[in-house]
Amino acid sequence: xxxxxxxxxxxxxxxxxxxxxxxxxxxxxxxxxxxxxxxxxxxxxxxxxxxxxxxxxxxxxxxxxxxxxxxxxxxxxxxxxxxxxxxxxxxxxxxxxxxxxxxxxxxxxxxxxxxxxxxxxxxxxxxxxxxxxxxxxxxxxxxxxxxxxxxxxxxxxxxxxxxxxxxxxxxxxxxxxxxxxxxxxxxxxxxxxxxxxxxxxxxxxxxxxxxxxxxxxxxxxxxxxxxxxxxxxxxxxxxxxxxxxxxxxxxxxxxxxxxxxxxxxxxxxxxxxxxxxxxxxxxxxxxxxxxxxxxxxxxxxxxxxxxxxxxxxxxxxxxxxxxxxxxxxxxxxxxxxxxxxxxxxxxxxxxxxxxxxxxxxxxx
Amino acid sequence: xxxxxxxxxxxxxxxxxxxxxxxxxxxxxxxxxxxxxxxxxxxxxxxxxxxxxxxxxxxxxxxxxxxxxxxxxxxxxxxxxxxxxxxxxxxxxxxxxxxxxxxxxxxxxxxxxxxxxxxxxxxxxxxxxxxxxxxxxxxxxxxxxxxxxxxxxxxxxxxxxxxxxxxxxxxxxxxxxxxxxxxxxxxxxxxxxxxxxxxxxxxxxxxxxxxxxxxxxxxxxxxxxxxxxxxxxxxxxxxxxxxxxxxxxxxxxxxxxxxxxxxxxxxxxxxxxxxxxxxxxxxxxxxxxxxxxxxxxxxxxxxxxxxxxxxxxxxxxxxxxxxxxxxxxxxxxxxxxxxxxxxxxxxxxxxxxxxxxxxxxxxx
Numbered sequence: 001x002x003x004x005x006x007x008x009x010x011x012x013x014x015x016x017x018x019x020x021x022x023x024x025x026x027x028x029x030x031x032x033x034x035x036x037x038x039x040x041x042x043x044x045x046x047x048x049x050x051x052x053x054x055x056x057x058x059x060x061x062x063x064x065x066x067x068x069x070x071x072x073x074x075x076x077x078x079x080x081x082x083x084x085x086x087x088x089x090x091x092x093x094x095x096x097x098x099x100x101x102x103x104x105x106x107x108x109x110x111x112x113x114x115x116x117x118x119x120x121x122x123x124x125x126x127x128x129x130x131x132x133x134x135x136x137x138x139x140x141x142x143x144x145x146x147x148x149x150x151x152x153x154x155x156x157x158x159x160x161x162x163x164x165x166x167x168x169x170x171x172x173x174x175x176x177x178x179x180x181x182x183x184x185x186x187x188x189x190x191x192x193x194x195x196x197x198x199x200x201x202x203x204x205x206x207x208x209x210x211x212x213x214x215x216x217x218x219x220x221x222x223x224x225x226x227x228x229x230x231x232x233x234x235x236x237x238x239x240x241x242x243x244x245x246x247x248x249x250x251x252x253x254x255x256x257x258x259x260x261x262x263x264x265x266x267x268x269x270x271x272x273x274x275x276x277x278x279x280x281x282x283x284x285x286x287x288x289x290x291x292x293x294x295x296x297x298x299x300x301x302x303x304x305x306x307x308x309x310x311x312x313x314x315x316x317x318x319x320x321x322x323x324x325x326x327x328x329x330x331x332x333x334x335x336x337x338x339x340x341x342x343x344x345x346x347x348x349x350x351x352x353x354x355x356x357x358x359x360x361x362x363x364x
Numbered sequence: 365x366x367x368x369x370x371x372x373x374x375x376x377x378x379x380x381x382x383x384x385x386x387x388x389x390x391x392x393x394x395x396x397x398x399x400x401x402x403x404x405x406x407x408x409x410x411x412x413x414x415x416x417x418x419x420x421x422x423x424x425x426x427x428x429x430x431x432x433x434x435x436x437x438x439x440x441x442x443x444x445x446x447x448x449x450x451x452x453x454x455x456x457x458x459x460x461x462x463x464x465x466x467x468x469x470x471x472x473x474x475x476x477x478x479x480x481x482x483x484x485x486x487x488x489x490x491x492x493x494x495x496x497x498x499x500x501x502x503x504x505x506x507x508x509x510x511x512x513x514x515x516x517x518x519x520x521x522x523x524x525x526x527x528x529x530x531x532x533x534x535x536x537x538x539x540x541x542x543x544x545x546x547x548x549x550x551x552x553x554x555x556x557x558x559x560x561x562x563x564x565x566x567x568x569x570x571x572x573x574x575x576x577x578x579x580x581x582x583x584x585x586x587x588x589x590x591x592x593x594x595x596x597x598x599x600x601x602x603x604x605x606x607x608x609x610x611x612x613x614x615x616x617x618x619x620x621x622x623x624x625x626x627x628x629x630x631x632x633x634x635x636x637x638x639x640x641x642x643x644x645x646x647x648x649x650x651x652x653x654x655x656x657x658x659x660x661x662x663x664x665x666x667x668x669x670x671x672x673x674x675x676x677x678x679x680x681x682x683x684x685x686x687x688x689x690x691x692x693x694x695x696x697x698x699x700x701x702x703x704x705x706x707x708x709x710x711x712x713x714x715x716x717x718x719x720x721x722x723x724x725x726x727x728x
Contacts, residue, residue, distance in 0.1 A: 119640060122665065252488075283662070285659065291653035292653055292654050293654075295649065297669055298647070301672065303643065303668065304656065304661070304667065304668045304669070305666065305667040306664075
């Protein structure tokens with residue numbers, strides 16, 4: 001099949017094929033089955049049969065155009081694991097039959113300072129997101145993991161440890177790296193008290209990872225119902241943030257806090273938990289600005305920071321770390337036909353802790 | 365003279381003497397001459413004849429009880445330089461006749477983790493401020509540098525480089541270390557673009573220090589009238605933050621920003637100037653919380669931090685650095701009798717860039 005790609009020099013034919021996918025045609029439409037176009041393999045490409053795809057809150061934001069940048073049709077999904085079914089002539093890192101994974105990016109400029117440092121997520125020209133980004137090959141938008149197959153440059157494809165449950169590995173590609181990267185960047189390790197605020201898709205991974213890195217992990221939650229589960233995930237202690245007196249227990253004592261709450265919350269109450277030189281890193285993205293008091297930062301030289309996913313090399317490092325420590329996400333498996341219902345439940349926080357789509361269901 | 369110090373074990377007599385000072389008896393009173401009590405020297409103490417004392421905005425906040433913790437009478441002043449006139453039996457670091465300086469602290473617990481690391485400013489038990497802190501020796505409050513003499517433990521007394529103008533050295537003890545410490549802590553140096561927001565007592569020191577550390581310095585100001593002066597101080601470029609298009613010139617390009625503005629301002633506009641992993645450090649203290657957007661931090665892994673003065677060893681390092689690079693503050697000298705008028709002008713920002721009191725005027 002041939003697709004015409006519009007360029008400044010005129011229309012260029014690109015060899016393509018159709019694959020089945022699940023996506024949305026409008027902000028107010030439900031997701032449904034549709035066909036999308038994937039390019040034929042270039043010499044550097046790997047074609048992956050998608051076996052499982054995690055469901056990230058970003059999928060929902062994008063499908064509903066909540067970030068005001070969605071081009072339809074939109075096929076989300078950036079927690080992709082599967083098996084290599086085809087490789088380009090020059091591919092060296094993968095062979096047919098290998099397990100493989102794709103996360104939040106499928107390309108970047110590769111020549112800016114950040115790309116050269118392995119920080120492709122902060123590419124100066126903007127990285128190419130796995131979905132809803134301009135597709136450099138086809139001139140359309142990129143389509144994500146709610147589909148049968150995906151074609152990705154081998155430099156943006158990850159190796160998957162063979163010992164992990166494959167479905168539960170999928171969420172590592174976004175929830176895993178989003179929490180692993182700041183824990184590593186801020187040197188979390190033994191002898192440190194680390195707070196995790198919010199136990200959801202991201203937070204539950206942060207608990208497992210920080211614990212495996214050797215830190216003492218303190219979970220902050222508003223829900224008494226999550227105490228037991230937080231401890232099962234590895235938390236050494238749980239602070240019920242709304243109960244009187246609880247927030248004073250670790251005041252000034254934490255080395256690092258990972259804040260995975262995307263709703264409005266009192267950031268000063270959490271900043272005050274930090275020791276001198278401690279950092280609170282936001283990975284959730286509350287819609288409204290958070291008021292920060294100067295005196296939450298100045299008296300203890302504290303930092304309030306943010307972090308976004310991780311680079312490709314670091315994502316591989318995270319997968320290898322999870323393989324070594326036998327870490328995967330806690331998941332609830334669904335069929336692709338249940339995705340709209342899963343989104344409804346996601347909005348209510350009704351999932352422990354990540355939906356993963358069994359992509360075999362798309363073949364039905 | 366003997367003063368009775370109230371303790372849990374009863375009243376303890378302490379040998380003291382009276383010295384002349386300038387201070388305030390109430391939040392709404394003008395500063396006027398009064399007498400205060402200084403302890404007789406212990407074995408570890410150094411007595412300093414105060415020659416010059418800088419006027420910090422904190423003096424004004426405290427005198428007017430704007431931080432709601434002032435005990436009267438209040439004698440401010442924590443930018444103190446003078447000459448040693450007496451030493452205790454066990455003093456080894458100073459001899460009579462030496463130049464000496466005292467900054468924002470005169471003591472700390474000395475045994476907590478922070479004190480042991482040389483971070484006395486963050487002492488877990490709270491450092492003893494040079495004024496308006498509980499006085500461990502007399503049981504009253506500490507009195508600052510608007511006075512004839514001060515008695516301080518030698519461990520909290522600094523050596524002053526002989527080559528610097530002594531009056532213009534005084535502001536280094538607060539404005540100098542408050543800006544030097546974060547510039548050093550965040551490793552400002554050659555090859556870096558460093559922003560300084562706000563050109564006042566702190567900001568003008570930050571420009572001089574960052575420049576001497578080898579950075580390219582970009583000043584942000586709202587005042588066209590400050591452009592020329594910023595360049596004279598060492599700025600490589602000046603951004604007029606309120607002029608259209610100016611704020612885009614360094615967007616995403618700065619490695620570090622020192623923010624010395626204590627009024628309300630749009631912190632997100634400055635955070636967006638930072639490169640990946642850049643930090644904006646607040647040393648001014650706006651009264652109201654500053655709204656910080658998650659997307660000002662997350663996409664470039666930026667940090668919004670605070671910093672407070674510096675430790676004793678670092679303050680000495682700063683003074684030595686200034687001696688080596690011949691750096692002092694730009695000052696306007698006043699007599700102590702002009703202090704109330706100077707406060708009025710300080711409130712209007714009408715000083716380039718620090719008032720320093722010639723303490724000889726107190727003898728008149």
